[in-house]
Amino acid sequence: MLAALDEIAAAHGAPVATVALAWLAAQPTITAPIASARTVEQLPALLGVAGLTLTDAELARLTEASA
Known part of the structure; x- marks a missing residue:
């Protein structure tokens, strides 16, 4: 999960915490x-x-990594 968060955060130029919260907010x-x-x-x-x-x-990558 941390590797996926790190990679996606780097791609967006955003902190890992921001990406984690965005992923959580997207969960139904x-x-x-x-x-x-x-x-x-x-x-x-x-x-x-x-x-x-x-x-x-x-x-999808974050959801898969969290499983």
Whole structure:
């Protein structure tokens, strides 16, 4: 899972946390992923999910990796 997250994050120039939250948000059984930042530096990664759209192939890869 971590290798898939790393690769997809690098392809989008996004933090791994942003990709993980985008993947969770795309799951039909999850209404809203819950995340919190302990520091101000962590906040951009959480907010970045609003601007990140993962492709169907990326979503499938992450779902397969999580199994």
